[in-house]
Amino acid sequence: MLQQISGSIAVANAVALCRPEVIPCYPITPQTHIVEHLSSLVKSGQLQDCTYENVESEFASMSFCIGASAAGARTYTATASQGLLYMMEAVYNASGLGLPIVMTLGNRAIGAPINIWNDHSDAMSVRDAGWIQLFVESNQQALDVHIQAFKLAEALSLPVMVNMDGFILTHAITRVDMPDQEQVDRFLPPFIPRQKLDTESPLSIGAMVGPDAFTEVRYLAHHKQKEALTIIEQQAEEFANIFGRDSGGLVKSYFAQESDIVFVAMGSVVGTMQDLINDLRSEGYSVGILSLRSFRPFPANAICNALKNAQQVIVFEKSFAVGMGGILASEIHMATQRYADIQGVQISSVIGGLGGRTITKQSLRKLVDKAKQGDLDAEVFMDLEANTVVRELKRQQDEQSSGPVAENILRDMGVVSASKTH
Amino acid sequence: MTQKNTAEQTVKFYQTGTFTVGNRLLDEEFRTVQATEERSNSIDSGHRACQGCGQALGARYALDTAMRVTNNKIIAANATGCLEVFTTPYPETAWSIPWVHSLFGNVASVASGIAATLKAKGDSETRVIAQGGDGGTTDIGFACLSGLFDRNDDVLYICYDNGGYMNTGVQRSSATPGGARTATTMPVGEHPGSSFNTGKFLPAIAMAHEIPYVATASVHDLHDLERKVEKAMSFRGARYIQINVPCPLGWGSLPAHTIKLARMGVESGLVPLFEAEYGELTQSTKIRYQIPVEDYLKAQRRFAHVLKPANVAQLETIRALAEKNIKRYALL
Amino acid sequence: MFQIRIHGRGGQGVVSASELLSVAAFEEGKYSQSFPSFGSERMGAPVQAFARINDTSITIREPVMEPDMLIIQDPTLFHAVNVFDGANTQGYLLINSSKTLSELGIEEMSSLYPKDHIAVLPATELAIKYIKQAKPNTVLLGAFAALSQMVHMPALEKAIRKKFPKKIAEPNILAAKAGYRLIDAIER
Structure with missing residues (x-):
């Protein structure tokens, strides 16, 4: 169905069509609208059999995902920027444990200086974290790729991060073609975990691995990512067959x-x-x-x-x-x-x-x-204000106590400063 | 007491696969659950805990009780720490229950996530237990734990309190008692050992969250521990049990003295045992034979400097702490 | 492609206006896009929002640099922001004010526009009358429809009904209609 909606709402609705079972979240601009909308979908009963929890930090949010996914739930969350850094230890842990969590990253710069706007510093900060990292060009792709992300994550038992430009996509209202539940169900089968905390068949997950086996475990993570090269292409094709759109791929x-x-x-x-x-x-x-x-x-x-x-x-x-x-x-x-x-x-x-x-x-x-x-x-x-840079460099050369760089530059450029002019 | 004269009792080993005897010399009604053939077995023998490890004992009793009352339907999440390391020496595992270890500071959130899955799947039978040491609980995992309490997630959190980071070589945590020697609070300088007037008592903080159940327990009284775990499992929502577990390595005590030290901690008034429901104190265990705190301290090398005449002020402070506990929790 | 830039202040419904425009265009089967100039949300601060309307899909993501339609929701901005920056003076100019162009002191710029492409109307007063709030956005959208014919009232009404609950939507539709009538009645 064609709709004229924001990128965030499109993604939230697409995620809901994927029948997630657990969604923890913590607010951070610019992804917040996604998890806000999911909260309403769960609270109103439109998204059923799903536990939604507004937790106390991003670190808790990703840890919550780890527990939920290990217990066998299809699990989703979203974050951005500082939030991603705050959850970093758990980000590595989720991929190390091979848990198929899907996370939206509403791409945003990392401070200091604090900046809420879009760039890819956050995504690049986790480039070695072992997650699959996909990027989207438009809101249509954003929603399409989220649907593929669950399937990809579960096929590989690896977490997948969908990178979506903060504001530029999340806040933009554009036309999207929202699939129906039947199409999504046809593409995405129910989640069968590769490993699961189950009282009928008890497993220990997360044991310490020493030098004798660590290399092999890590190599397998690399191998899985290489397998993903093939699976991503296959799934994009399968997606095109069902939904009639080219979205995703390498x-x-x-x-x-x-x-x-x-x-x-x-x-x-x-x-x-x-x-x-x-x-x-x-x-x-x-x-x-x-x-x-x-x-x-x-x-x-x-x-x-x-x-x-x-x-x-x-x-x-x-x-x-x-x-x-x-x-x-x-x-x-x-x-x-x-x-x-x-x-x-x-x-x-x-x-x-x-x-x-x-x-x-x-x-x-x-x-x-x-x-x-x-x-x-x-x-x-591109578009670097060279004069501003030169002026600050000179200031630093002239004075040992030249002050904080960001505030100096804001003053030079005449931008409303975060701190008082002195 | 209907207890037989032990000298006349025929010694019979009910428990297979171990040489421990313990309270199996008692009549059945006085035995702990551990003493029966039908006992569950959350943590198998063969793990790598130190001799005299209080945590290994406490964890086994606590989790076996939880297994029994849930008909073996428990999932455990574990913080990084001694318990995690000594139970899962790759490729072996001592756990016969589903068990996950993620990170040091996130066990409460991992457990909340598991509980969320059970809720989403409509499984109200399976219960979740989170466990960590005092460092993983009172320091690095504190925010996640407070979040769990805040949301009242259906998780029993068990903190094995040995008063320090023993796994990393005995450093101070916010549960380290004042005066104690650790690798980061050595008995040197004007104020030897860990500073006084610092640290936090997590059971009181848990009570402030007004969660359904909070209890403290100690490995010298395993009946009491079992009873408290059983009681905790009768509640839904967030529950917190802190178990006093002596650590021979960190405390500088003899492995054979673990149970004795656990008891002395309680009987000196330094380790209050109590229960609370929804933020209100409901019960505290009376001290049977009160002992002077120095008797407790002198069995531990970590307090050796406190007993020197020059540090009598420290001893007085510790005495005052015991008195405060006795008064606050009505221990006498 | 028809590009719109709306200037206003935080709290005046600038972002909602751009959204309503894009939804109205969508309702008419066109491709459209809208987005705000992103920033921390503060009441009273200068705000911009953008919209594009096209017959084919829109891929460009840059802010509207050369607007075919400038909507000025707050005339005090003429002294604060160069609202005419990059404006296509063969396009349209829509201003919320009860003053004349010369009173506003923008004749130099406005004279570059075709006369029948300019509309000045007291949208805030009309908004207060219809919606009991100083939010001139829907009045201006009605005026936009009359001035540019890029979207039409039925689609605009639909967009307003989609965005707001009935209690808020209905007075806003009346406000939009009032804006439409005022501009539509002007002899061009």
Whole structure:
């Protein structure tokens, strides 16, 4: 059924169609509307046989998920940013224990400085946590991929994180096609746990593993993620057969294979890029996009296959490893070296959209123009206010007690400051 | 007492697979559940607890009781700590009940999650037990535990209180008694041992949450422990039992003195035994033979410095603590 | 694609207005999108919201930089924010005020627009009359429908009924209709 609703409500309704049995939550912007709506669905009886609990922290929330999933319930929660960091120990634990929990991450920046707006710093902070990490470009994909996430998690007995850009998607009201219960039931069978706390057949879960077996257990986690490369593709196909839509999969190419210049990106920015390349292609540019829909597992072969004809690759990402640079860019570099030995491709790493900074078509177009002329740098911070940075660096050079950086910069830029001007 | 003269009694070993005798020399009606052939067995022999471990004893009695009253339908969640480590030496496990260990600080939430699943699936028979040491309960797991109490989730939380982080080498927790030596509160300087006027008494905090049932117990009185676990299982909602479990390693005591020390703790007034329902004290166990606190302290090396003449002020403070307990919980 | 930018202050229903617009367009079978300028929710702070209406699906996610329709819910913003930034002056201008354009001091900008693309109406007064609250958003949406014909009253009514319970929806529909009539009656 076609509906004009917010991304959060779409996801909450899609999750409800998946018949979750346990949902703990803790509020954090920008995912809160999802769990608020689920609370109403449970309280009103629209979502039955489900225990919903507003717990006392994200750490408790993920721990609650761990207990619930280990006891055999289909389990869901959502978080973002600081919340994800606060639950971090349990995030690793859930994947280590192999529990098929599904979690929405309403992607948001990480402080300090505190910032509630969108970027991918939170998702990247758990890139090694052993979760499957999927990204969505639109609200339609967001709801579709959640349905696939449960099936994927349960097939692999691994937790799955659906990354959905905070505000840009969660708060945007767009048209979505909401599937009906019958379709979802056909796609997603009831949960049969691979391991379960059961009084009829008692198991111990979570024993200490020493040096003699730890490597093997960890290797199997890696192996499972590699298996996911195949299963994700199969499930996207199965999904398309039932729902008639292309959603999910490992990567999505928009003219990537036939273009000289190719953007690589994840999430909602792909939508703006699509709008841009439609313009550019009609102007005669050879430019495409490769959208990464699965970040973990990292689909190196699929990426290389899509990039093999590209001359210039612009890896655009909404986060970076401080002191190193683009995270996705370095992984793409590694993939092109190791898996395909793509010769002569130029890879530029572009960092943009940090902490909710608007990503405009105009700025993206400048990147393409620069790339076309061959002067796009290897590392670019898009729309960086260089003067502000230089001024602060000078201040630090001139004064030992130059004060807190964030407040100095806010003052320089004339933004309403969080603290008093002194 | 209808107890026979033990000298005349024929010694008969009812329990198979172990050499312990214990109260099986008593008439059946005085025996604990452990002494019968039909006893349940939550924790099998062969685990790796230290000699004289109070926690191993307390855990087995508590969980076996819960097994008995639920007809073996319990699931246990465990915090990281001694109990977790010594019961699951990979690839072996001592647990004959479904058991999960996740992290150090989250056992209460894990247990709440299990209870949520049972609720969602309409299983009102199976019950959930969370267990942790005092560090996992009063310090790192405190927020999750308070959340469990707040929501009144149907979980019995058992804290095995040995007054410190014994698994990591005897460091101070917020349940470490004042004056006690630990690896992070050594008996050096002007104020040797753990500081006084610090720490928290979790049973009182649990009572402040007005949960259905709170009790303290001690491994020297296993009948009382069994009774309290059984009572706890008769309630729905959040319940909390804190069991006083001597730790020979951490306390610097003899393994053979575990039961004796547990008793002395209670009889000195330092370990009050009581029950509370919905925030109100309902019962406290009277001290049968009151002993001076120094008798209790001198059997433990962690208090050796307290008994030196120079530290008489510390001894006085500990005496005052015992007096306060005796008064507050009407122990005499 | 028709792009709308709404300027107002927190508490004036700016975000709801953009949502109602997108739902109304959806009800007419069009593709639409709406989203707020995100921030901490504070009463009285300058707020923007955006909407796009199109015949085909919309993928772009940037805020509306070149609005074909500017809706100014609070005229005091003319002194606080450059509301005309990037505006398509061949588009429309809809202002909540009981003053004239010259009294508002925006003639320099407004003169760039086609005359029949501008509407100024006392939406707050009308809102107080119909909904007993100083929330000019639904009055302005009615005026929007009359001015631009990008959405029509039946769809707008449907959108309002979907969003609000009956008790709130009905007075708001009356308010929207009043806004519509006021602008529709103007000779163009």
